[in-house]
Amino acid sequence: MSETTTTIQMTGALEPRDGWTADRCPMAHALDVVRNRSAFLVLREAFYGATRFDEFVARTELSEPVAAARLRELTDAGLLEREPYREPGQRTRHAYRLTEKGADLLPAVVALMQWGDKWVLPGGARVEIRHEGCGAPVTAELRCGHDHAVGRDELELARR
């Protein structure tokens, strides 16, 4: 009955794992910065090209107070930066743009989109991220430093 299900379990120097804790887990620290759903939504729209406050509000479908709070927090954390700009006949406004630190979260965002598209969303998404020029859909894949594609059964945990 459970033949068709996959179980993954990493091997290596860390088994048995008792005795070390994950208090320095980088994922846990990442989730301290991008803690909630609304932060991911704001980042998504930043990737899609939003820069102005009302664009973020409309496209994330968050309320104004929440959007404002997330924009401030993500700016304070260095994932976005505020940049003043001025259109003719308009007063000065601020654009929010992804920094290198923020843009580096793209693989995580793509990986979540990919999973939601495959496993959760009924009928699939309306929108797809493609490789410009080539046109093929983009996914987040596990690769090693020698550029091998890495399967789930080829993983090993090691102390650094």
Add this chain to the structure above:
Amino acid sequence: MSETTTTIQMTGALEPRDGWTADRCPMAHALDVVRNRSAFLVLREAFYGATRFDEFVARTELSEPVAAARLRELTDAGLLEREPYREPGQRTRHAYRLTEKGADLLPAVVALMQWGDKWVLPGGARVEIRHEGCGAPVTAELRCGHDHAVGRDELELARR
């Protein structure tokens, strides 16, 4: 001053983006399933090989009620499955194992770890995921269907 920062902005048929909403965004739906920090921590430990309740509690450093709630929710959502097992001289217990659906979140988890390690965690992580045999560290990378490595400036949004 801002020459060194990177701004990414996707191009393609969806610019200007106003007029379509992201209510069918697969990432948002993924975050409805794996909504909170504790769910990610539980999944992390499942990837690291935990199967028993007390292992999850000890290794995630969550409280028992929260760990129990997350294990139940992730099981109900089909990311984990409960499997009865019995060690000699012990009563029957249940192991929690990743299903295919749960294991498919590994790229997202790796991407978050990678980001936290690079941008947040002071001094870096103690633990590294490596390609078994080859030994090189594993990362989540953007690739297209033609197996090209995809840079952040080579992305395009398209309707499906």
Add this chain to the structure above:
DNA sequence: ACACTGGCTTAGAGGTTGCTAAGTCAGCTA
């Protein structure tokens, strides 16, 4: 001078997430 608009902020309420402390319960072990 006055209204309007974009970009927020404030106030208040309801739901969710996490904690600690204590309790429950099934099935061994003595």
Add this chain to the structure above:
DNA sequence: TAGCTGACTTAGCAACCTCTAAGCCAGTGT
């Protein structure tokens, strides 16, 4: 049969997340 242990559950509480509704303020446009 009485106690122990692993795996939870329950109760109560503080903090956080999100919402609606309303207010504020700088700078145009009339």
